[in-house]
Amino acid sequence: MKDKILGKSGAKVVIEEYLEGTEISVHAFCDGTLNPRLFPASQDHKRIYDNDKGPNTGAWERYLPCPE
Numbered sequence: 001m002k003d004k005i006l007g008k009s010g011a012k013v014v015i016e017e018y019l020e021g022t023e024i025s026v027h028a029f030c031d032g033t034l035n036p037r038l039f040p041a042s043q044d045h046k047r048i049y050d051n052d053k054g055p056n057t058g059a060w061e062r063y064l065p066c067p068e
Helices: none
Strands: 047-049 055-056
Touching: none
Parallel strands: none
Antiparallel strands: 047 055
């Protein structure tokens, strides 16, 4: 923001304390051209135990398809 490398798109920042809803991730591979290949949306296990218990895993395990 300081160097304005993003132009007008970097003029504002919105900080949310909490966003309600389902979190998904979408990843893509790119070969250096304008032809990215998208993976299907996935979700990750944030916590090591069921029911959102235990320490954060760092999102090292993903699953798909995403539940509703």
